[in-house]
Structure formats: C-alpha cells, structure tokens
Amino acid sequence: VKAALGDDLTDSFWVGGHLNVNANGAGDAQFGIPVHGAKGKGTAYSTAVRTAGTWSLRLLVVRVEGADAPIVLINEDHVPIPNAAIGI
Numbered sequence: 335v336k337a338a339l340g341d342d343l344t345d346s347f348w349v350g351g352h353l354n355v356n357a358n359g360a361g362d363a364q365f366g367i368p369v370h371g372a373k374g375k376g377t378a379y380s381t382a383v384r385t386a387g388t389w390s391l392r393l394l395v396v397r398v399e400g401a402d403a404p405i406v407l408i409n410e411d412h413v414p415i416p417n418a419a420i421g422i
Contacts, residue, residue: 335405338398340371345378359387375399 335343351365361384369378376398382391394408395415403417 335396335407336371338374338396338401338405339369339376340373343369343371345369355384360384363389369396376401 346368349365349367351363353361353363355361363380363382363384365380367378367380369376376396379393379395379397380391381393382389384390390410391408392410393413394406395418396405396407398405404415406415406418409415
C-alpha cells in the first residue's frame with residue numbers, strides 16, 4: 335500500500351458502509367474508507383464479524399485509483415477477488 339500510495343497514507347473523514355449488532359452480541363460491519371497519499375489515492379474496503387462480543391477483521395482490500403489489481407491485505411475467508419493475485 336505504501337508503494338502505491340506513499341508513506342504519508344491518510345484516511346478521509348467520510349466513511350461509507352454499515353454496522354449491525356444484535357442483542358446476543360453478534361454482528362457484522364462493512365466499510366469503504368477513502369485513503370490518499372503523496373503517490374495516489376484509493377479506497378480501503380473492510381469486512382468484520384462480531385461473535386460473542388469480539389470483533390474479527392475478515393477482509394481488508396485497498397483499491398488504488400488507476401491500478402488494475404486490488405491490494406489484498408487480509409482475506410481470512412478466501413473470498414474470490416477479481417484481478418487479485420492467485421493464492422492470496
């Protein structure tokens with residue numbers, strides 16, 4: 335991510351997505367967070383799941399504007415991601 339966007343990576347104040355938590359402590363969240371640095375900008379996409387009151391980050395992908403392939407940082411559930419490197 336630093337190679338694509340720069341060492342001075344910054345997020346945006348505006349975040350899109352949703353957060354759901356039910357009475358038994360389970361839940362899920364999906365967010366899209368605009369990010370930018372000296373070399374470019376993009377969006378970080380995340381998916382998290384809450385079980386018994388504990389959050390687990392399941393997916394974290396950064397799509398850089400102008401790049402063909404996303405940068406997959408976390409993919410715990412092996413979700414197919416178009417154009418991502420094989421084996422991630």
